[in-house]
Amino acid sequence: MxxxxxxxxxxxxxxxxxxxxxxxxxxxxxxxxxxxxxxxxxxxxxxxxxxxxxxxxxxxxxxxxxxxxxxxxxxxxxxxxxxxxxxxxxxxxxxxxxxxxxxxxxxxxxxxxxxxxxxxxxxxxxxxxxxxxxxxxxxxxxxxxxxxxxxxDAVGRYVEFCKGTIPRRMDFRGLKVALDCANGAAYQSAPAVFHELGADIEVINNKPNGFNINEGCGSTHIAGLQALVLKEGCDVGIAFDGDADRVLMVDQNGQVVDGDQLLFVIADSLRKQGRLKGGVVGTLMSNFGMERALQEREIPFVRAKVGDRYVMQELVARDWVLGGESSGHIICLDKTTTGDGLVSALQVLTQMKFMQQPLHELAGEMQMYPQTMINVRLPLNTNAAEICQLKDVLDAVAHNEKILSGEGRVLLRPSGTEPVIRVMVEGSDSALVKQCCETISDIVRAQI
CATH class of the missing domain: 3.40.120.10 (Alpha-D-Glucose-1,6-Bisphosphate, subunit A, domain 3)
Known part of the structure; x- marks a missing residue:
């Protein structure tokens, strides 16, 4: 085998x-x-x-x-x-x-x-x-x-640890929470944590059979959770990936709240309480809207290379505690040593209770910028990094950044998992973003 x-x-x-x-x-x-x-x-x-x-x-x-x-x-x-x-x-x-x-x-x-x-x-x-x-x-x-x-007793030990990451007298009574366990590793611990903290829970995809992990469910397929939140009138929905180190959420209106928005919610709520240590580490793929929203609140922000290892390196170097990726891999170093979907979700719910605001209001304080990404596929053995440094490509990037007029950004990134160059453009004007991304992608293709 x-x-x-x-x-x-x-x-x-x-x-x-x-x-x-x-x-x-x-x-x-x-x-x-x-x-x-x-x-x-x-x-x-x-x-x-x-x-x-x-x-x-x-x-x-x-x-x-x-x-x-x-x-x-x-x-x-x-x-x-x-x-x-x-x-x-x-x-x-x-x-x-x-x-x-x-x-x-x-x-x-x-x-x-x-x-x-x-x-x-x-x-x-x-x-x-x-x-x-x-x-x-x-x-x-x-x-x-x-x-x-x-x-x-491994599951029980972890459940108690998760519960211990929120204030001692905090509970989630009065909150109706939908959980999508992705038929993955959180199928036992996630329902236990939120139930024992007093939430009224609705649980889906918590019956793994060895073959259904991530299959049309979890944080990579969130439509089922959105439907459940609306059907059951939940205050919030929480979706994990297969190994539960990532989390995405759904607000009471059925709207997806991604990792950048969750990171902003935690950071901004802690800022309002005077408890935010340092700033926030994102990645090259973090939404430009988060960067702008944090800047407006005078919260320091830096971008690391894509990958939780690089986010962690920046956090340690700067003695900060909060960082993450749009995929929902969020690191709360004052709570744990690595990205943790359950711990991150608990921090968001804690801020909802503390601020006495629903998730859609907290996340709504950050404007998400439209983003378009095109994967330009490469022939085998093509050096993607060299393609990204060619003069015509660099000129195209510079020209389109000028077109965005400071209201967006361009990113070219060789994939670490497949033979493609990822061309990403984001900005305040969705039509302009799409046009710039297609233009740069065409120029990249012409160099191959």
């Missing part, structure tokens, strides 16, 4: 974005175990997964690899990615492993690693693992093999 590997925070090169076998995962587990043991000594490594059918196979392969390196293994079962980060830290484990392909379809899977402090592993550790992947496995002696056991 093979499964597609998609692990943007996992191992590069030797494993890469290509079909992998269980033998590869055994080898990967062994390499991880050897490197962690070399740096921190023999100890335990936590292994969790989402609800994909391939997770059963891959967690067993990972367990075998870690044990062969002499590391003990704690099996967590299906849990949100951020829950594994949290438990790695609080259980005093040496590292954590997540088997998940996030928002991808069920046939894909991938590996993510967390350090002992609940953050992504360092580049140094990752490089060492990659080098070991190119060498034959050397299994430890029988007396030194690692042992494995299950953490039976």
């Amino acid at each position: 093979t499964t597609s590997f998609f692990g943007t925070d996992g191992i590069r090169g030797a494993v890469g974005r290509e079909p992998i076998t269980p033998q590869t995962i055994v080898h990967l587990g062994w390499a991880l175990g050897c490197v962690i043991k070399r740096h921190y000594g023999k100890g335990s490594i936590l292994v969790g997964k989402d609800t994909r059918v391939s997770g059963y196979l891959l967690e067993s392969a990972m367990e075998a690899g870690l044990s062969s390196a002499g590391m003990d293994v704690v099996m967590l079962g299906p849990l949100p990615t951020p829950a594994i980060a949290y438990l790695t830290q609080t259980a005093r484990a040496n590292a954590g492993v997540v088997i998940s392909a996030s928002h991808n379809a069920y046939a894909d899977n991938g590996i993510k690693f967390f350090s002992a402090n609940g953050t992504k592993i360092s580049d140094q550790i990752q490089d060492e693992i990659e080098r070991l992947m190119a060498t034959p496995m050397e299994v430890v002696a029988s007396k030194d093999l690692g042992k494995a056991h299950r953490m039976d």
